[in-house]
Amino acid sequence: MQLELKDIKGGELEQEYSCSLDEFPDLAVIAKEGGPKFGESLSFQLRFQRTGQFVEVDASLEAVVELQCGRCLQGFKRPLAESFSLTFVPQPEDDESGEEDVELETNELGLIPYRDEILKLQEPLQEQLLMAVPISPICKASCRGLCPSCGVNLNIEKCDCVRKPFNNKFNILADIDFKKT
Numbered sequence: 001m002q003l004e005l006k007d008i009k010g011g012e013l014e015q016e017y018s019c020s021l022d023e024f025p026d027l028a029v030i031a032k033e034g035g036p037k038f039g040e041s042l043s044f045q046l047r048f049q050r051t052g053q054f055v056e057v058d059a060s061l062e063a064v065v066e067l068q069c070g071r072c073l074q075g076f077k078r079p080l081a082e083s084f085s086l087t088f089v090p091q092p093e094d095d096e097s098g099e100e101d102v103e104l105e106t107n108e109l110g111l112i113p114y115r116d117e118i119l120k121l122q123e124p125l126q127e128q129l130l131m132a133v134p135i136s137p138i139c140k141a142s143c144r145g146l147c148p149s150c151g152v153n154l155n156i157e158k159c160d161c162v163r164k165p166f167n168n169k170f171n172i173l174a175d176i177d178f179k180k181t
């Protein structure tokens, strides 16, 4: 998962990557630790634009991720589609002593250093996949969650627990679509 600078002929290149999960070993580890679980196929559209030694990438990704609903605790799948951009800059090669500092600075600016005329895509693409995952996922906007008293999944079952006014407030919240925030 890398691109040589010389392959960006005429300063521009469009590429489509269809990747399997195996190409991002860290994602398997994250899934095992209870984090988001990505589906097998991940696809990226990348448009590279080279200006001198700088390479700007306009990109989009498509993936499916398996998440756990924050209200009813059920697993559900959600398709992800995000646009993002990356900027690759050459890392000074002779600067051995200050190497770490350079890396830190460029990362803070959202710049990705590259060496030896090779753009390594795996790490930045993986980062974008993880950033595309919603932070507090809800299976559906109308999810009724679990009963706070007896714990039944109110999407599937009803219970006889008495609802306090406090809970009614949450029912209003249940109609708000949180995934956009």
Ligand SMILES: [Zn+2]
Pocket: 069, 070, 071, 072, 073, 074, 138, 139, 140, 143, 144, 145
């Ligand atoms: Zn739910």
Ligand SMILES: [Zn+2]
Pocket: 147, 148, 149, 150, 151, 152, 159, 160, 161
């Ligand atoms: Zn109940």
